[in-house]
Amino acid sequence: MAAALAASIALPMTLSPVMAQDFKGKTLVVGVWGGDIERLLRQNVVGPLEAETGAKVELVLGGTGDRLARIYAEKANPTMDIAFLNIYEAPQALKDGVVEAPDPKSPLYTEIWDGMNDGCYAMSLVGLGIAYNKKLVPNAPEWADMWKPEYKGKIAVASYPGSEGDGLLGVAARLAGKDEHDADAAFAKVSELKPIALTYTNLDEAFAMMDAGEVAMAPMISGYVLSALKTHPDIGFSFPKNPGPVLVRDMLCLVKNSPNPELAKKFAELALGVKNQTDYAEQLYFGPTNKNVKLPENVSVDVIDTPDEVKGLLQMDWPYVITQRADWTQRWNKDVLGQ
DSSP: OOOSOOSSOOOOOOOOHHHHHHHTTOEEEEEEOOHHHHHHHIIIIIHHHHHHHOOEEEEEESOHHHHHHHHHHTTTSOOOSEEEEETTHHHHHHHTTSBOOOOTTSHHHHTBOTTOOSSSEEEEEEEEEEEEETTTOOSOOOGGGGGSGGGTTOBEEEOSSSHHHHHHHHHHHHHTTOOTTOHHHHHHHHHTTOSOSEEESSHHHHHHHHHTTSOOEEEEEHHHHHTTGGGOTTEEEEOOSSSOOEEEEEEEEEBTTOSOHHHHHHHHHHHTSHHHHHHIIIIIOOEEOBTTOOOOHHHHTTSOOSHHHHHTSBOOOHHHHHHHHHHHHHHIIIIISOO
16 A cells, blocks of 8 residues: 655646636536545535636535436437446446546546546445454454354345445345345345344434444445544444445546536546545545655555556446346345345
């Protein structure tokens, strides 16, 4: 991992007065998650972009499902310029012609590690691991530990569909000697965790039950957990080794035929730049994709921030997973939740 803080931070872009004048009266529409991600984007991207260009930036907050529905519905006449998606949605969106293909000659592309720009531009890296109650689980758990008899009825899962559930299915299949292409093996293994203690829709409810001792472990995405642990001293987080954490990657997508393509690229330059990605890592524990980011060791140790670390993560066949989503949602509700 990197051991030193970046010697320099990317400076905000500057535009000529003529170019700035050209963007006055324009509104860039960006679909993205809320919370700390919104906060950093407003600080590092929205503010500088509005100041330099005279344009306005509207952040449309919500989940990726909302954004996907909008850009597909508006394919013939888009109103959104940028949509933040995830590792498995971006390639499908590109295939369906609703987002622009990454430009291999653009700095947006060349400053990101090789192999990351799959469908759109790679924004950040996290891994699916295990959050756990330190009093109930004395050592950092491996995946197989969730199936131990002493934790029966004390495992929480995220609502499905979502990266957490898909990742758990991929892990469960491998523990059964298969992979995500064998849904029967995956669902049979996950079903062994029943009764599920909690299907959580946000971390607060999961952490509350974990603090109370009603939940021992739950598959969770690293960045969200690590940034919250300072207020939950009895909760730990483990990156299992067998198999490894499941790679989850957020993507920045330029909507095809958007109203403001040049403004969208300038937004992307700032969002993917060293300053914003450094703040993502130091404040959100989201690993950077920009090869120019250098992190201090105390930050680097908690995030995925090198290509070698990415290679060590479990990388699922996400295009295949997407084709199975409708069927797997029904199976999840029936086989896992008993609904």
